Amino acid sequence: MRRFWDEYAENRVALFALVVVVMTIAAALLAPWIAPQDPFDLAALDLSDARRPPGTVGFSGMTHWLGTDAQGRDLLSAILFGLRISLEMGVAAGAVALAIGVTLGILAAHAGGWIENAVMRVIDLQLAFPPILLALVLVAILGQGKLPLIVALVTAQYAYFARTAYGAAAAERQKEYVEAARATPLSPARVVFGHILPNCLPPLMVVATVQVANAIALEATLSFLGLGLPPTEPSLGMLIANGFPYMMSGRSWISVYPGVALIILIVAINLVGDQLRDQFNPRLRR
Amino acid sequence: MPGYIIQRLLQAGLVMLAMSALVFAGVHAIGNPIDLLISPDATQDIRAAAIAHYGLDQPLWRQYLAFLGRLLSGDLGRSLVFNIPVTELVFSRMPATLELALSAVLIGAVIGVPLGMWAGYRPDSVVSRGIMAVSVLGFSVPTFWVGLILILTFAVNLGWLPAGSRGPTVEVFGIGWSFLTLEGLRFMLLPALNLSLFKLALMIRLARAGTREAMLSDTVKFARAAGLSEFTILRHHVLRLISIPLVTVFGLEFGSTLAFAVVTETIFSWPGVGKLIIDSITSLDRPVMVGYLVLVAFLFVTLNLVVDLSYALLDPRLRRGRHAA
Numbered sequence: 360m361r362r363f364w365d366e367y368a369e370n371r372v373a374l375f376a377l378v379v380v381v382m383t384i385a386a387a388l389l390a391p392w393i394a395p396q397d398p399f400d401l402a403a404l405d406l407s408d409a410r411r412p413p414g415t416v417g418f419s420g421m422t423h424w425l426g427t428d429a430q431g432r433d434l435l436s437a438i439l440f441g442l443r444i445s446l447e448m449g450v451a452a453g454a455v456a457l458a459i460g461v462t463l464g465i466l467a468a469h470a471g472g473w474i475e476n477a478v479m480r481v482i483d484l485q486l487a488f489p490p491i492l493l494a495l496v497l498v499a500i501l502g503q504g505k506l507p508l509i510v511a512l513v514t515a516q517y518a519y520f521a522r523t524a525y526g527a528a529a530a531e532r533q534k535e536y537v538e539a540a541r542a543t544p545l546s547p548a549r550v551v552f553g554h555i556l557p558n559c560l561p562p563l564m565v566v567a568t569v570q571v572a573n574a575i576a577l578e579a580t581l582s583f584l585g586l587g588l589p590p591t592e593p594s595l596g597m598l599i600a601n602g603f604p605y606m607m608s609g610r611s612w613i614s615v616y617p618g619v620a621l622i623i624l625i626v627a628i629n630l631v632g633d634q635l636r637d638q639f640n641p642r643l644r645r
Numbered sequence: 646m647p648g649y650i651i652q653r654l655l656q657a658g659l660v661m662l663a664m665s666a667l668v669f670a671g672v673h674a675i676g677n678p679i680d681l682l683i684s685p686d687a688t689q690d691i692r693a694a695a696i697a698h699y700g701l702d703q704p705l706w707r708q709y710l711a712f713l714g715r716l717l718s719g720d721l722g723r724s725l726v727f728n729i730p731v732t733e734l735v736f737s738r739m740p741a742t743l744e745l746a747l748s749a750v751l752i753g754a755v756i757g758v759p760l761g762m763w764a765g766y767r768p769d770s771v772v773s774r775g776i777m778a779v780s781v782l783g784f785s786v787p788t789f790w791v792g793l794i795l796i797l798t799f800a801v802n803l804g805w806l807p808a809g810s811r812g813p814t815v816e817v818f819g820i821g822w823s824f825l826t827l828e829g830l831r832f833m834l835l836p837a838l839n840l841s842l843f844k845l846a847l848m849i850r851l852a853r854a855g856t857r858e859a860m861l862s863d864t865v866k867f868a869r870a871a872g873l874s875e876f877t878i879l880r881h882h883v884l885r886l887i888s889i890p891l892v893t894v895f896g897l898e899f900g901s902t903l904a905f906a907v908v909t910e911t912i913f914s915w916p917g918v919g920k921l922i923i924d925s926i927t928s929l930d931r932p933v934m935v936g937y938l939v940l941v942a943f944l945f946v947t948l949n950l951v952v953d954l955s956y957a958l959l960d961p962r963l964r965r966g967r968h969a970a
Contacts, residue, residue, distance in 0.1 A: 489904040495907065576787045579790075584789075584911055585927060586923075599793065603793065606793065606797060606801060622786055626785050633781075
């Protein structure tokens with residue numbers, strides 16, 4: 360563990376990315392305490408403060424460092440709360456997709472025979488479809504809201520986990536320790552989850568990091584298109600969409616700052632994922 | 646070989662059947678379509694007549710069979726908003742999307758392949774690192790955000806290019822095209838660039854990986870020994886070696902470009918099928934949703950089938966079936 364960390368810290372860019380990710384998560388978690396304003400508290404909003412450029416001091420005496428949006432909401436506070444919602448959706452969807460995908464993939468590799476063929480055929484077919492299209496179909500069918508959106512994101516993503524878990528587990532099942540575990544009177548479930556699963560974790564961790572970033576990006580895209588969360592749950596994508604009409608008249612900050620927050624988060628998570636992939640890759644081992 | 650083709654065709658048919666069942670179930674899951682079709686204060690008799698007319702009093706499997714029958718005869722129903730047949734509506738919007746997607750894939754290949762080859766040829770140079778950074782950004786930054794920045798930079802701040810809509814088109818064979826006039830191209834440049842970014846990133850990665858491998862091959866060693874210039878080697882030998890995977894991805898990606906066009910078309914108000922589906926979702930125009938989904942599913946299944954079959958033609962091992970290899 361210690362060696363792993365030292366190796367990680369050698370890459371300055373990856374280290375910086377990790378710091379950014381941790382700080383973003385902390386800011387999102389602490390949003391209700393560190394945000395200058397509660398964006399859901401309608402009484403705190405003043406319409407005469409609407410669409411103020413960054414750095415303006417509002418009528419309430421508060422400095423709007425990143426400006427205000429069309430409702431006079433402080434943009435910095437809106438972004439902090441938006442980060443919270445975006446991260447929540449990304450992590451929730453990623454976790455459920457991980458659970459479903461890994462179970463399917465490992466069971467397919469363990470069961471073999473026609474089950475293996477059938478499950479992997481379906482998953483390969485699904486991987487040929489672009490995730491955004493699947494998510495779009497599901498949102499169209501299920502309607503808007505948190506749960507439909509998570510279902511859509513999970514459906515669009517579980518196949519990647521299943522493919523990775525299957526690949527790793529299929530490589531493991533040839534090994535002697537699995538044979539040995541099977542020879543003992545342990546239950547098949549214990550062999551699968553107690554012996555095979557832990558050895559499949561490294562590649563799964565890499566996919567999980569990248570997929571959380573993808574889920575956040577996908578959620579932002581759907582929300583931007585007006586098909587994501589309801590207006591009561593303004594994620595970063597919706598903040599960007601809200602500012603889009605004002606962009607043409609030069610008030611670009613309403614869209615740009617939430618977008619910058621989104622990009623920093625996604626790129627940082629991807630950089631961490633890249634570094635993990637390099638470190639777990641046995642071919643690049645020194 | 647014929648056995649393999651039949652097996653693949655059957656699979657493709659099964660997938661289409663599953664997709665149609667899914668879409669059908671989806672359409673029935675969202676509310677009762679009869680409420681949308683007739684006014685709420687219609688009499689009980691009119692209501693019953695309408696239900697019988699649309700076959701909604703039949704059991705579900707009967708309705709599904711009827712739906713399949715109409716699908717096979719190319720009848721996807723009428724749009725509730727535009728009141729014209731869905732097939733006509735989708736095909737009238739198709740050319741706009743097609744030319745956008747084609748130009749995006751072309752931009753991605755024409756710019757991406759040389760950049761990627763350079764990055765693979767000189768993997769440690771500063772330029773190559775820059776190219777790879779562009780490719781990482783292209784993969785991770787969401788398309789809609791790049792579109793916004795393009796509009797902000799080139800349309801709002803610099804004022805060089807229009808921010809949206811399609812602009813003038815030229816009629817050829819009764820279909821309007823944008824790429825034939827300079828003005829049309831001006832309108833097309835930003836959306837095409839936006840849509841191409843992901844392809845660009847992908848082409849860079851593929852070309853780089855391929856070139857790195859090809860530079861170590863005997864072909865290149867012998868070509869160097871023969872005294873050919875480095876440019877000739879890259880142009881004639883390396884490009885040829887890496888072209889097969891590139892062409893495959895080019896074909897497969899064309900399908901996903903059509904899907905990604907949904908986002909780009911919405912941002913740039915480009916009147917293609919992508920914008921049509923978003924509009925139909927927000928206005929609950931179900932026949933259009935169903936029609937679009939069935940057509941796109943059909944397109945994907947066909948593209949995959951073509952790629953699979955051409956692989957089988959090129960690779961004799963695959964012809965013997967999946968488990969022989």
